[in-house]
Amino acid sequence: MxxxxxxxxxxxxxxxxxxxxxxxxxxxxxxxxxLVSTFIQTNFAITNSLxxxxxxxxxxxxxxxxxxxxxxxxxxxxxxxxxxxxSIFYLGYLLAHIPSGFLVHKLSAI
Numbered sequence: 001m002x003x004x005x006x007x008x009x010x011x012x013x014x015x016x017x018x019x020x021x022x023x024x025x026x027x028x029x030x031x032x033x034x035l036v037s038t039f040i041q042t043n044f045a046i047t048n049s050l051x052x053x054x055x056x057x058x059x060x061x062x063x064x065x066x067x068x069x070x071x072x073x074x075x076x077x078x079x080x081x082x083x084x085x086x087s088i089f090y091l092g093y094l095l096a097h098i099p100s101g102f103l104v105h106k107l108s109a110i
Contacts, residue, residue: 051075
């Protein structure tokens with residue numbers, strides 16, 4: 001019975017013209033996830049600096065005549081409120097990465 005399963009596995013892989021191992025797929029998806037996470041972190045930091053200095057930032061709007069129009073944004077947040085926002089963001093980041101690292105260590109393929 002085992003020989004038949006092994007043969008059927010080999011036949012399955014030989015019938016495929018292009019085979020990508022699962023560990024390569026997992027590595028690519030993990031890399032993509034970390035890339036997206038880094039982009040979110042970067043955008044979050046840029047947004048914080050623009051909220052603290054509203055005179056330096058402008059929204060770019062396009063009106064009906066396809067002309068660029070600028071409008072200054074004003075958000076009345078203090079640095080303390082942004083500190084709370086940063087704390088919550090990085091606390092969520094920490095709560096997501098610590099358990100996932102533990103699970104990867106426990107459930108690794110090695």
